[in-house]
Amino acid sequence: GAGVSQSPSNKVTEKGKDVELRCDPISGHTALYWYRQRLGQGLEFLIYFQGNSAPDKSGLPSDRFSAERTGESVSTLTIQRTQQEDSAVYLCASSIGQISSGNTIYFGEGSWLTVV
């Protein structure tokens, strides 16, 4: 597809279970971002991958959260031992290289996670 693709689009999981969320960025985009938006809140930065550089993990809220990226393609965000506070829409975005004038990031439609 031409855009950022995320799966699953919706996930309901029981508290304590692990979940994996997948992101397929736009082909050729070297930068990939994960954000989350909890109900009534803004977009919260989680993690950023840029090419072969070490990822910027400064936004991950706890050690239950981790993400990997295979080369410059698919990324997986894993949440272990989910808690109700993890319920949110998880948004993936990608961009051609680093942000610069005339460049921007493109978002997927998000994965809606509900922890019950």
Added chain:
Amino acid sequence: DQQVKQNSPSLSVQEGRISILNCDYTNSMFDYFLWYKKYPAEGPTFLISISSIKDKNEDGRFTVFLNKSAKHLSLHIVPSQPGDSAVYFCAAGNQAGTALIFGKGTTLSVSS
């Protein structure tokens, strides 16, 4: 500590009037600013951007103004249309390659 702040959670405007959405930032290293628009159940979509070397950028009905000394930017929509009703996010970044930091968003409602 919020680096990008949108202090107005909501704004209501009549069709045809101007909408002004405001954003403040604290990190002086930010040199690139963007506005995104988000409809319910969709991902945010890019609207307009501005580099710190400029103080204004215009695209059709949308104009972004940047006041670096005040660390403030604003998005002007004129004339506002009902289809503009959405959540607007301000975002800031550094062209050296950090991730974009977003504000909490402002919900704009344009009534006909």
